[in-house]
Amino acid sequence: MQAASAATFAGWADKIAAALVGAGAEPVAAKSIASMSVSAVEGAIAQSRGARSVEPLDDVRIALSRVIGSVIPAAAPPRVVS
16 A cells, blocks of 8 residues: 555656756755745645635645746746635
């Protein structure tokens, strides 16, 4: 069970990192941000369930949009939907 969940989380992080690199992020930053993204979303899910609120997920969405936007070259800043 532990190996399966570790492989699942690693697979998600690998896919996120690949997408970030594809969008122009440096590979080292992409890998770190991808891992943090998986951890942040999983933590927000746990908090949301406990609080019966989507606020933790909203907070993570906003924060990750800013972090990801800081490593992807773009003509305009990332749009954060509230």
